[in-house]
Amino acid sequence: MDVHQEDRYGLYVDLAKLITDCPVAYTGLLDDNRQFFLAKDFNGLLDADEVPRHLTLCQYALGSTQPMIVPDLREHPKLKHNPLVTASPNWVFWGAYPLVTQDGLVLGTLCTVDYKPRSMEPFQIEQMQALANNLTLLVTLQMEERDAVTERMAKLAAYFHRNHPDLRPSELENFLNLCSGQPVNRQELERLAQWGIVALNNNAPDLTAKGREIQAEHGLHAATFRRQALAQRTAVDIEDLFAMID
Numbered sequence: 001m002d003v004h005q006e007d008r009y010g011l012y013v014d015l016a017k018l019i020t021d022c023p024v025a026y027t028g029l030l031d032d033n034r035q036f037f038l039a040k041d042f043n044g045l046l047d048a049d050e051v052p053r054h055l056t057l058c059q060y061a062l063g064s065t066q067p068m069i070v071p072d073l074r075e076h077p078k079l080k081h082n083p084l085v086t087a088s089p090n091w092v093f094w095g096a097y098p099l100v101t102q103d104g105l106v107l108g109t110l111c112t113v114d115y116k117p118r119s120m121e122p123f124q125i126e127q128m129q130a131l132a133n134n135l136t137l138l139v140t141l142q143m144e145e146r147d148a149v150t151e152r153m154a155k156l157a158a159y160f161h162r163n164h165p166d167l168r169p170s171e172l173e174n175f176l177n178l179c180s181g182q183p184v185n186r187q188e189l190e191r192l193a194q195w196g197i198v199a200l201n202n203n204a205p206d207l208t209a210k211g212r213e214i215q216a217e218h219g220l221h222a223a224t225f226r227r228q229a230l231a232q233r234t235a236v237d238i239e240d241l242f243a244m245i246d
Helices: 006-020 122-163 169-180 186-194 209-217 238-245
Strands: 024-030 034-041 050-052 068-070 093-100 106-114
Touching (some): 006 122, 106 122, 122 209
Antiparallel strands (some): 024 106, 068 093, 093 106
């Protein structure tokens, strides 16, 4: 939560709209107090990164791992009083597909909305469940990756704290840049060179044997760092994406 990555998750919202033919779709994570949107398309009628949990429709979808399909919110005994229904944007149809982890934890929802009553065909519900499952996998893999990175960084920080307690954050940053093959600031590597971790010569700075030992011990080889591709990618329409899947 609180990490804005609409470029990563926006495709799921677009696919949800295409599968269900709904004008509105969104996906978000919920905790005890709020719902944080990973991606959203509210058709220009809402603009928020998060909402209080007690104002959401999705709070009612967390009690089950099965989809919650409401053909007409105005007729639902609980949801008909929600401000999203009684006032602008006046939602009518709502479909919520829980994001369920392998151990049964519901992280949030993938939802579609319409301004008129409607129903979903069985194949649409099946495709939406598959889409929600794929989204959940992406979220959990990202969580696991961040946990692993955090653990490596904590061990590395502990190592330098024990052996070089006066190391500055900028020096540690440049050590990591050197490990990952990124540009470095030579001045920030001078003390690391004095400690025998980095070799400064006429060419580009490099790790010494001791530096490579630290790199290997903490899993900091360049191959473990994920980099963004700089090459331009050809845009793919959602319809083309479905065609490739078929």
